[in-house]
Every structure is written in C-alpha cells, then in structure tokens.
Amino acid sequence: MIDQVVSYVEAHREEYVGRLSDFLRIESVSTDRGNSQEMRRAAQWVCNLMAEAGIQAETMDTGGWPCVVADSGPVAGDAPTILVYGHYDVQPVGDLSLWESGPFEPAIRGGRMYARGSADDKGQLLTHLLAVEAWNRTAGKLPVRVKFIIEGEEEVGSPNLVPFITRYREKLACDYVVISDTTKFDGDTPAITYGTRGLVYKEITLTGPRNDTHSGSFGGTVANPCNVLADVIAGLKDADNRITIPGFYDRVLELSPAERRELEKLPFDERAYLTSVGSPALDGETALPTLVRRWARPTLDVNGLFGGFSGEGPSTIIPARCGAKVSMRIVPDQDPHEISQAFDKAVQAMTPPTVRLSIKTFADARPYLCPIDSRGMNAAVQAVEAGFRIRPVFIREGGTLPILPEFRRILGADSIMMGFCLPDCNLHGPNEFLVLEDFWAGIRTAAFLQDRMADLGPA
C-alpha cells in the first residue's frame, strides 16, 4: 500500500507546491498583537487543509493565538499513536530591502521556494498534513492514529502552550511526538535530531556612585561598576574556557560511545563552518571536537553589555550603573534551577562590597535528550531513509526547544525531530527558503513514517 501512497505523492508534486504557496501568502507574524485577521486566517487554512486531508480538526482557544488540534481517530491493532507538533506562525520579516522577492510572495528560484515560513515551519509542517491526505486518498484510512497540535505562538516563546497541553493531556495522548522544525545536517545528508541544549538567561546589574561621576575628581577612590563587571564576567570562566561556577559540570553527561561513534562519522567541514560564522578562529574547550562543544557541552555567553557613555568620542565619567546579559546553554542532565542558583551564588561571591548587585532571571529551560535506539526512532530512521533515499545521521541541536521536556513530562512521550530544511536556509532572516526536492522528500518521509510505525505493533 505504501508504494501506492508514494506514487500518489509523486503525481501531486506540482499541486503541493501550489498549496504551499497559498499557505505562505498568509502573513501570520505572531509578534504583532494587532495581526489577528491573518493569524486566524492561517489557523483556519490549516483546519481546512486537514478537512481536505480527511482528518477531524478544530481551532481551539489558548488565551493567545489559537491552536489547531486534530485527530485521525483510532485504528485497528496496537500501532503507536503519533502527535505531530508544528506552528503556523512566522517570524517578522525584518528589513524588506534585503529580500529578493516579497516575504509573502512565494517565488521559486533554482528549485527553492523563497518566502517567510517556507522552512520555519509552514513548509515542514505541511509535509505531515499532505502525507495524511495521500494515505486517505489512496488507502481510505491511515495505518496509525495521527494527532496534530499546530500552535500560533512558537515565535513568541509559546507562552500558552504548556497550560494548553496540560489541560488537554488526554486528548493529546500519544506514544511519540513528531516534529519537523529542525534542519538536515547538510545539503546531502538528512538528519534526525535527538537532543537540544537548555537555557538559563540572566541579567546582572551593578551600581556604584549615585550618579555618573567625574573620573578625575573621584577616580581611584571608588569602585567603577564597569571594571567590577569585567572582573565578575572574567571570573566566570578559566583560561581553558571552562566555567568556574562551583558544581556547574556535576551533572553533565558525557557522550555515550555510540553517540561519539556517530558524531565522528559525520562529514563535518570545520573550515566551512568557520567561514560561515566569520570569526578569525574557532574557540571554546578546544581539547574537544567542535561538534561536541556545539551540541553536548554547556556554555556561558555574554549576550549584551551596557553602562556609562557609549556615544562618539570621550566622556570622562565613572558610570553609576552597568550591566550584562549573560546566558548559559545547559546540557543533559544539568538542571536549570540548580544552575540558576549556582550562578547567582557565584556572582554574589565575586561581587565586592564596593558596588551593589542585582540579578534578574529571564529564562530557564531544560535540555532534552532521547534514546536513539527506541522502536519509534528506528521507524523514523527507516522512514527518512526511504523518503530521502539516503540514510539519515543522528545529530543534536545547540539551541533550545523548551517544549520537548514538557511533552515528555506531561504526555510521557519522546520527540522525534525529522528536519527537512538546510542549515543555512535563512531561518529568521531575509530570503528564507525550502528546497522543493526536500519538501517532496519530506512528504514521502512523513508517509513512510506512518507505514513504519504501523509495523511496530504494540509497545
């Protein structure tokens, strides 16, 4: 039956591109609170497509932008249930002059579909809907039960998602979450992402003199908050780029031998990576391979500095106040609350009594890691290999997807991340694109995933 489904998909390639274009024309930028009409239009468009695909869907209120929730209904047998998570909202378009074609005027150039949301996440999300449709049109039913939760607030930090999932945990119950919102490893190599880093984000503020004061009249007699801030930040790392916060590394998991073997097989081009970022040299805990540092080691980065005079030319002040945004990417099994507290304690201990300290916490998200040898993961590997005709590699992601540990906590389900876009597809930037061959391979993969999951039988 899967052969017929794939044939159906191949026969409808052009039609799929047309539907993708329709979806991309909707200006569903979620950061704009006045964008209600386009946001509701996008949610409704997803609902309508689900109806065409033969699956029951509804638009549900979240307190913010609505969620689209769907369920194909029970199937005979004991096959696992999958819950596809995606989002219909997109990033703001930024500087329009940098776009070669309008962000909401989908344009095909060199086999790529250019538009805001083509990769993140409309194009990737659509693969799963179109696979459902292909199954229904061909076999008249799905081989596994497929549910969907498509939110409209991913690009604004999903403020209402955890309460929503908690409230509808029965409705959303599943064995695996499936997400297509990550990337391939490179143009030639499809990938399954099995881990992400967590995040602890802080703002440190130091205050010294009551007002900005004269560096001649007072210099040498009072602490300068900017100098102290430099001491504190410098003190958070040692000369080997290891973070000095007591206990920081206590819970850091080493890569397993199997992971390490997979990682060493990856065709990683360090030179190309350095060129793409544009720094004069790579850095970090340089005794470790770059991909290990990127995916499996915690970091501490200053995201911003402010204080005193930053205009043109000189101003001879001792600033009254300064600050730094400092964030840490954390890895399994570091706990964000423990790290948050350890950070505060370390910064407090390093701050002398000559200045006043305050610390704010803006984010603490858990890291995520799931087994790469689960039955569902095996099915996903087979599906990607069948869909792309190349065996996928296992990768981790240096960034953070706060919802993954929440899916595990609330629904008891691990997430399988099958990414179909390129790593340099201009996600969040101008000229975002999705390679059309990858779009079609994604649809095939999503179709194969249902087939391979159905073969698993009871857990």
Place this chain on the structure above:
Amino acid sequence: MIDQVVSYVEAHREEYVGRLSDFLRIESVSTDRGNSQEMRRAAQWVCNLMAEAGIQAETMDTGGWPCVVADSGPVAGDAPTILVYGHYDVQPVGDLSLWESGPFEPAIRGGRMYARGSADDKGQLLTHLLAVEAWNRTAGKLPVRVKFIIEGEEEVGSPNLVPFITRYREKLACDYVVISDTTKFDGDTPAITYGTRGLVYKEITLTGPRNDTHSGSFGGTVANPCNVLADVIAGLKDADNRITIPGFYDRVLELSPAERRELEKLPFDERAYLTSVGSPALDGETALPTLVRRWARPTLDVNGLFGGFSGEGPSTIIPARCGAKVSMRIVPDQDPHEISQAFDKAVQAMTPPTVRLSIKTFADARPYLCPIDSRGMNAAVQAVEAGFRIRPVFIREGGTLPILPEFRRILGADSIMMGFCLPDCNLHGPNEFLVLEDFWAGIRTAAFLQDRMADLGPA
C-alpha cells in the same frame, strides 16, 4: 598703598555684584556653534571692563571663538610679570527644570550668587579684573605688569589655544600664570592647587562573528567578543587595584615628605566624601590614604561599555562586536605617549587570536605639578591669607587641565591656581553658585597678589 586698594574694594562690594550680574546675563555657551552673537557680546563685555579698569585690551581671532588679550604695560623695577588666564565661555545649562532660578537670571539667595558661570569661570575671572581696576583707581597704576588671556573655548576643550599661545608667545611672555578656575578645599579653607592629573583616553573594539549570531547554534565553538572584553579589562588590574600594564608605574613620583605633611594636615572628612558620591564603600589602592589616591595616584577607569543586546528582556546572541571606553588619569612624571603605547601593547598582548582588536586614542594630556615653595607661590600664599584672612592649604586636583603643561612648555612659566569657589558649587550642573563673601575675598586676594608679587623684586 595696598590698604587703600583694599578699602576701595570694600567700598565697592555692591557695585561689583552688579557688574558680575551683568556678565552672568550674557548667554555665552560655547558648545553651540550658532551662538555667535552672545559669544562676541561676552568677549566685548570683558574688553570694555578692561578699558574701565584702565588696561589696554583687544579681542583677537583664534580660528574659533575669540580671545581677549590685555597688557597693563611695563612697570618700573624688576617685579615679575603675571599672566591671568581665564575663560568667558560657560557650560550648557542642561535641564532647565532643575534650576531654581534661570541660569542667565543671576539671583542671590543666602549670600550666594546663582547663575551659569558664576563659579566657572566668570565670577572667579572677574576678581582679577576688578583688582586691576581698584589698583588703577587708587594708585593710578599697577605695582606689577599684569597680562590677561581670556579665552572662549575652555568648555569645548580649547582646540585653538595652544596654536594661539605659540603664535603670541612674545606678547604673552610672563613669569607666572595665575588661574582662578579651581576650588577651595572646603567652605572654611581656601586652597592653592599645585598639581593636576593627566589623561589618556582609549576606545577598545573587539569583533568576533561577522554578524550577531545564534548563541545556541554557535555557543561553545567561537569566542564571544564580550567575554573576551571582560577578560581584557579585568586583566588590566590586579586584586589590589594596581594596574598591570608593564612599566605603568615606572615614572610615578611619590609625594614629597613636605607634600605628605601638608596632605595629612587637611581636614578631610572621608565619611562626608563617601556620602557625597553615594557608593556603598570607598575603593582603590586602599593601603594609601583617599586623598593620595585621588590626587597623586594614576587610575584606570572604564567610562562606558557597549555591545550586543541591551534592550528589555533576553536575546540569545553572540554579539559580533563590542567595545569599551577606557581612560587613565596619569600623574607626574608619567608620559602620556609612553602610557598610551604601553596600554596598546598590553591590550594587544591580552587579546586572543579568536577576535579582532582595534584601539582608538581620544586624548592624551600631560599631568602637571609645580613647586609649592617658589617665590611666586610664596607671594600667592601671602595674598590668599591676606585676602581670605585664613592661611590657604596646598591641594592637588584629580582632574586634568591640559593647558598647564603647555603654558610651561611654551611660555616657560608655572601656573598658580587660586580657587575661590566651593568644591560643591554645582560646576557644570544646575544651580551653579559663587558665595559672595568668597567673590569679595577673591578680589582682595587678587589685589594682594599684585602687591606681594611687587615685593619679590627680580627673579
């Protein structure tokens, strides 16, 4: 004869206040390039007053705002010639709502004259002109030759002064420069300032990734310019607040035993000082007394920090670029060019090859120190003691007066700084004031100075 001059001064106290008010009504803010009318009015007002005082004056072009130059002409005998330096321009007024009376509507409250320029420098400058007038009206001539150079660009960094003095070095030739543009030690204690710190001002910029980049995708693999900047700044000082730049302290002069004795006698209230600046505690090379650190030790202060994201909330970037304004107050006999080069070399040595460094230099001004036991200084001490009826203390100034070493270099003359305003007279701030008793005591002091200088005879 000096008794009659002082009696004349005492008899004209109210008239002097009227003339001061007239001067203060002129809105001679030099930062405003469109303020030509008021600037020329102020220069002309000074010229006219000199004529009334019986001294030949002219307004001379400098390329910027004009200078008023005057010369009382040769006197019989070998008494030294003094050159009074001052400025008729004033600081901008800032936030008008903070002024209790208009900055250019002179108002007397509690024996103080409130107006922009009352202390800095119109009121202080005027003492010397009125002393000339008192001598001429009483004795028909001055006991010493007095010259004046009154500039209109002090508040904008005197960009044309050094070329002007160089060009007119013969015309301005003198034995001592006299300046009343500093402060008393406190309300009760008049002071002569005999040293100032110099200044070397730098801007460090560090560049890492080509653009602000994702701290998840790249964190741990490239250097973060903000973290490196913190390392560099922190590395410029040790745990005892000593500057680590190689050779930095090589030329630092210790206080002489005589200076140290004078300093220890000063009625310095550390508690009040700390309260006035508003820091939680004093800091610096705390093995040394506060006044030593303030006047006779070099400093290194960050005047501003910038880089990355400094808005509300979190943004998870590795900044492409960041920077710091860093300035050093230097002391005798440190050389600003040597210190400038040593700073650059130290920063270069501390910057790793993982970021790109650039350094700009915005200022390098020499420190200044003159003997406190010269014949002219002795005359000044006697004059202040006679004028204020309290013996003055010798103090230094933590700030920088770049012109002092230039007067010494070009004219071969040391500067005697007799300050008549209070240390907290809101110089450059709202509600600037001059205590009228100090104004009158200043006029007496200026009159006594001519008398005591005349007694010196040939150098």
